[in-house]
Amino acid sequence: MASADPLKRVQLHDKEFVPFLTHEDIHERVKQLGQELHHRLAGSQPTYLVMLKGAFVFAADLIRHSRLNGEVDFVRTSSYHGTETEGKIRMHLAPSPELVAGRDVVLIEDIVDSGYTMQAFLPELEALNPKSITLVTLLHKPESQVVPVNIDLVGFVIPPHFVVGYGLDYNGLGRQLPAIYQLAQDF
């Protein structure tokens, strides 16, 4: 995994972030994940369920690389204030039941960190009776995970530092960055 230029730090609100994964690292891995999805779900017309807001950039790339003729739907939850989860998951937008019932659902997350979001959301999704659920996350922080989550595909296993970019935010900022950065004060 190539490391990004250490000189290009970014400032978001009160915090500084240092490069961690380059756009090229991410692009290469997302392409592989798309190909893996293509093989796993060959012959299916899945529903891609995108967890807003964080997963919108990853999902846009992953869906195109998977080359499967599926439908897209969106879910929106939130729980983070600054760099910490509040532990309480708020549901702002629920999935469309008709796009889940009897369908192969590809649930697209940007990150599984504490696991609280998936712990709260997966039972709600299962209650809508999908044919199958394939959980894909770009990033996974196993050392930060508090509750167990069954993840089917992981882009990068990363250390327990707060990250931004490629859809992920710090208090709303940083989602537009093409690369991924880690919180500088963690080093």
Ligand SMILES: O=P(O)(O)OC[C@H]1O[C@H](OP(=O)(O)OP(=O)(O)O)[C@H](O)[C@@H]1O
């Ligand atoms: O495993 P967890 O500790 O629950 O963290 C993962 C969740 O946290 C982030 O969402 P957030 O609540 O920040 O909302 P956002 O996607 O709108 O930024 C991220 O997008 C995941 O959905």
Ligand code: HPA
């Ligand atoms: O490290 C993170 N960065 C941004 N959002 C997040 N949501 C959970 N963990 C993170």
Ligand SMILES: [Mg+2]
């Ligand atoms: Mg967030």
